[in-house]
């Protein structure tokens with residue numbers, strides 16, 4: 077067998093005003109035919125797993141491009157086309173292959189392309205014909221419609237949010253592809269449109285835990301090969317937006333369609349309870365004034381880079397200062413200029429520093445501070461899962477009116493507490509810690525915080541969907557419309 081593998085992804089916030097270009101891919105993941113030489117990370121793992129497992133099977137594995145960028149605005153057209161054409165060119169040069177495995181995101185939008193994944197997979201299908209099998213792994217925050225379903229044989233989507241199963245799903249997809257190539261299964265894929273958008277964590281106390289368990293238990297039974305709920309990415313104004321339920325059945329499209337509808341309607345019925353609750357900003361600052369036994373955690377949701385925001389707003393910093401809150405930490409805040417200035421001054425140096433508020437109109441005002449440099453590190457990282465690392469560039473930690481602020485040269489979320497502890501910031505003794513994340517609830521903070529608030533801060537990724545200027549999402553769409561499927565009765 078000959079297997080061709082590639083990775084191309086980013087999550088596009090169409091409301092973000094700064095574009096995603098080649099440099100953003102090169103700063104996050106850029107591997108040309110040598111994915112095994114990169115450290116394990118959420119972006120490298122699927123490709124590495126397929127390479128290793130393909131070789132274990134005795135297959136010849138042809139590696140193409142592996143490129144991933146952190147979320148931001150739409151990808152520059154020529155850059156998307158260059159990466160797409162690179163993969164198509166590598167595939168043509170590879171000659172005949174039995175299977176193609178692709179790790180894509182699902183929510184990649186480029187100028188002129190609402191659906192980069194659909195475009196890429198359709199072109200691959202046109203190039204390889206029907207005999208070659210195509211399998212795709214996607215993030216659950218993507219947009220899926222019948223374009224990509226029709227063009228591929230197998231699609232497996234993450235099941236967890238926060239995302240901790242990219243490697244597990246890569247194994248699932250490989251296993252299904254192996255069975256397909258052996259002639260053991262005949263996958264039929266069906267999609268059910270849940271006509272809903274939002275954020276639906278799978279680890280909150282709530283109905284998604286049971287739902288997620290049920291779809292896993294249903295796999296491998298009654299002709300069902302795989303079930304995936306595509307949650308959709310709510311900051312994208314595209315015609316294929318919204319949550320969709322995908323079912324793959326063995327040989328029977330009727331079974332796939334029935335399962336997609338059954339689980340899609342189940343999700344629809346729990347969608348309200350499953351939605352991440354947001355706290356108004358002013359309310360969160362009032363709560364932050366309270367000194368509890370454990371820290372309060374504030375997720376600065378509208379400026380979290382995971383949904384395409386720059387990660388450099390200073391609204392929380394200013395609100396803490398204005399509220400007289402001092403024993404606090406803010407991490408991370410993207411500001412390469414400020415980091416470089418801190419390196420010039422050195423640890424212990426004191427300076428007037430302009431923090432944040434630089435990159436796009438949503439970045440808001442910078443904060444001019446009297447700062448003291450507490451910690452510096454080049455080529456820093458944070459840990460993720462068991463053996464994965466997230467590069468965060470150079471780091472400077474400064475103290476501003478008692479508040480410790482961690483500045484980075486690469487845009488990042490907080491993936492683990494090592495972002496603080498590896499860089500000299502303690503967590504447990506803080507009154508309040510603000511992170512530029514959306515949701516890391518149970519996984520990280522359930523035991524070591526007194527409360528976690530997902531705060532509707534100002535910024536790019538406003539969580540009040542009804543306030544966003546949607547023009548192209550299909551209607552009706554919950555919560556913009558009350559009950560699109562008419563099942564609330």
Ligand SMILES: [Zn+2]
Pocket residue numbers: 215216217239
């Ligand atoms: Zn995601």
